[in-house]
Amino acid sequence: MTQNILQKIHSSDKSYIIYKSKKGFDLYTEFTEKKILSLKNTVHFLNKFNKKKIKLKNTDLYIGFFGYELLNNLIGVKIPKQSSNNFPKGIFYKPSKIINLNEKLIDFNKTKKNYSKFKININLKTYKKIFENFKKKIKKGETYQIKICTKYKNNSIIDPLEFFCRLSKSNLAPEAFLIKDKDYSIISCSPETLILKKGNIIETKPIAGTLKKNKTLNKKKALNFFRKNIKETKEHNMIVDMERSDLSKICLPGSVKIAKQKTVEEYKDLFHYVSLIRGKVKKNISTLDIIKAMMPGGSVIGCPKISTLNLLNNQEKENRNIYTGSFGFIKFNGDMRFNIIIRSILNYKNTSEISVASGVVVDSTAKHEFNENYIKAKALIDLFK
Amino acid sequence: MIYVIDHKDSFTHNVVHQFSLFDRVECSDFNEINKSKLNKASTIVLSPGPGSPKDYPLTTKIYKKYKGKKKIIGICLGFQQILFSEGGKIIEQNKIYHGFQSDVIVNENSKLYKKGQIFKVGRYHSLKLKEPFEAKNFDITMRCAISGSAMSIENSIDKVYGFQFHPESFLTINGNTLIKKILSA
Numbered sequence: 001m002t003q004n005i006l007q008k009i010h011s012s013d014k015s016y017i018i019y020k021s022k023k024g025f026d027l028y029t030e031f032t033e034k035k036i037l038s039l040k041n042t043v044h045f046l047n048k049f050n051k052k053k054i055k056l057k058n059t060d061l062y063i064g065f066f067g068y069e070l071l072n073n074l075i076g077v078k079i080p081k082q083s084s085n086n087f088p089k090g091i092f093y094k095p096s097k098i099i100n101l102n103e104k105l106i107d108f109n110k111t112k113k114n115y116s117k118f119k120i121n122i123n124l125k126t127y128k129k130i131f132e133n134f135k136k137k138i139k140k141g142e143t144y145q146i147k148i149c150t151k152y153k154n155n156s157i158i159d160p161l162e163f164f165c166r167l168s169k170s171n172l173a174p175e176a177f178l179i180k181d182k183d184y185s186i187i188s189c190s191p192e193t194l195i196l197k198k199g200n201i202i203e204t205k206p207i208a209g210t211l212k213k214n215k216t217l218n219k220k221k222a223l224n225f226f227r228k229n230i231k232e233t234k235e236h237n238m239i240v241d242m243e244r245s246d247l248s249k250i251c252l253p254g255s256v257k258i259a260k261q262k263t264v265e266e267y268k269d270l271f272h273y274v275s276l277i278r279g280k281v282k283k284n285i286s287t288l289d290i291i292k293a294m295m296p297g298g299s300v301i302g303c304p305k306i307s308t309l310n311l312l313n314n315q316e317k318e319n320r321n322i323y324t325g326s327f328g329f330i331k332f333n334g335d336m337r338f339n340i341i342i343r344s345i346l347n348y349k350n351t352s353e354i355s356v357a358s359g360v361v362v363d364s365t366a367k368h369e370f371n372e373n374y375i376k377a378k379a380l381i382d383l384f385k
Numbered sequence: 386m387i388y389v390i391d392h393k394d395s396f397t398h399n400v401v402h403q404f405s406l407f408d409r410v411e412c413s414d415f416n417e418i419n420k421s422k423l424n425k426a427s428t429i430v431l432s433p434g435p436g437s438p439k440d441y442p443l444t445t446k447i448y449k450k451y452k453g454k455k456k457i458i459g460i461c462l463g464f465q466q467i468l469f470s471e472g473g474k475i476i477e478q479n480k481i482y483h484g485f486q487s488d489v490i491v492n493e494n495s496k497l498y499k500k501g502q503i504f505k506v507g508r509y510h511s512l513k514l515k516e517p518f519e520a521k522n523f524d525i526t527m528r529c530a531i532s533g534s535a536m537s538i539e540n541s542i543d544k545v546y547g548f549q550f551h552p553e554s555f556l557t558i559n560g561n562t563l564i565k566k567i568l569s570a
């Protein structure tokens with residue numbers, strides 16, 4: 001039944017968004033407003049949500065995304081001139097209809113293939129150079145951990161819903177979403193919740209450590225693997241302390257607690273090494289304060305955030321667009337849910353782009369991390385087969 | 386009141402929350418210091434941060450101005466800043482500690498902690514103090530149980546203290562006790 005509704009909306013050419021919910025998916029549509037964000041209007045836009053409203057309708061929210069550049073600019077980090085396809089820095093929609101799709105999505109509309117081959121923006125040789133340079137920066141203490149981003153692009157016209165359904169079938173990620181608008185679409189199987197805020201309680205759930213499932217692995221063995229793996233453990237520790245500190249900017253002293261420390265979560269194809277950190281938001285903290293404290297999400301950038309962002313931005317020649325930005329919603333009463341945009345396809349101007357990143361740590365090699373990046377991208381690239 | 390000077394680190398607000406357990410805390414970036422508030426503070430905390438002490442001449446200036454007049458506590462980069470201001474050399478180390486938990490041992494020089502006591506602590510540092518290091522009234526009071534590197538300093542005359550590790554990290558057991566002892570010293 002709901003599947004029919006989805007198909008109807010999809011073929012009607014209406015814009016819509018699908019976001020993973022606890023039970024299934026929520027479909028947001030019939031948008032009455034579309035807000036294209038710039039650095040100037042974002043502050044004004046976010047100030048809307050500070051007003052308390054007693055009676056809240058379920059559609060009293062804005063849903064959309066902040067791109068990476070905008071999130072940098074919000075915290076005063078400038079990005080040098082980069083090549084760009086002029087994709088908007090952020091877009092939010094006001095829905096007037098939300099439909100719960102509490103069942104599995106099925107494939108339909110198999111489309112004809114119309115894609116060119118994927119090309120990577122930096123080759124292994126360039127990657128090695130960047131890697132060695134960042135390694136030096138770690139030795140000097142300018143960054144403790146940094147993630148190099150590579151981008152894969154092809155020319156393609158895609159059916160985003162078909163892609164999303166196939167992706168959800170192979171990888172049902174807790175923060176998956178789809179945006180289909182007239183001039184672009186985003187398909188994502190993001191696993192990572194950056195902000196979950198209800199009332200004055202705020203949570204973040206960083207992931208550092210991913211293990212692909214096989215027949216002999218179970219949750220216990222996966223936990224053992226993560227505990228023994230020094231690289232994963234160090235990265236994870238660092239991110240836990242960083243996220244505690246980010247939350248501490250906006251939370252009451254003494255309220256920030258690690259609710260779950262280094263636990264394993266099991267998904268269809270993989271295990272994630274996850275912690276859950278929770279705090280109580282101070283009075284007089286605005287939505288803008290929260291966004292600035294938490295974004296861009298530290299686990300996909302590196303640490304410490306500001307100096308690491310500067311190192312990355314001076315290195316990268318191409319705009320990240322949505323990659324390592326955040327997607328989610330803000331309710332009119334200030335409650336919110338946001339993820340970190342990773343494992344995503346942006347299709348814009350008949351080009352699909354997939355960005356991935358992996359960490360430089362002193363004891364890893366450029367070749368290993370370069371391949372790691374490819375493995376991360378492959379799950380999405382395979383959708384084009 | 387305690388004034389935390391932030392070197393734009395991603396751990397500073399853990400420091401702020403830890404010190405908030407004991408007193409009111411003000412915090413600002415190292416290049417946006419509120420001078421009148423800094424003047425009123427009884428204790429100055431130099432936060433962790435990226436890079437090396439020579440990158441922050443403003444903080445060195447503040448340290449020299451207030452040494453002996455206010456209690457000063459340095460953490461990680463802040464610890465190195467104190468040593469650097471006292472003529473110490475801060476150098477790269479072969480093994481890098483980022484996100485490490487290790488044991489540190491208190492030695493006989495400490496006036497605050499018991500000799501031989503072992504603390505489990507969280508570490509995030511690329512650089513370390515070059516030894517031998519000597520400065521008037523300064524003692525190295527804790528060392529890494531394995532490498533022997535300097536992990537804390539005490540100067541009880543001028544009330545200057547520092548940790549190379551991170552007492553505010555979740556990897557540090559009894560971090561609050563470590564800070565409490567310094568604040569009541």
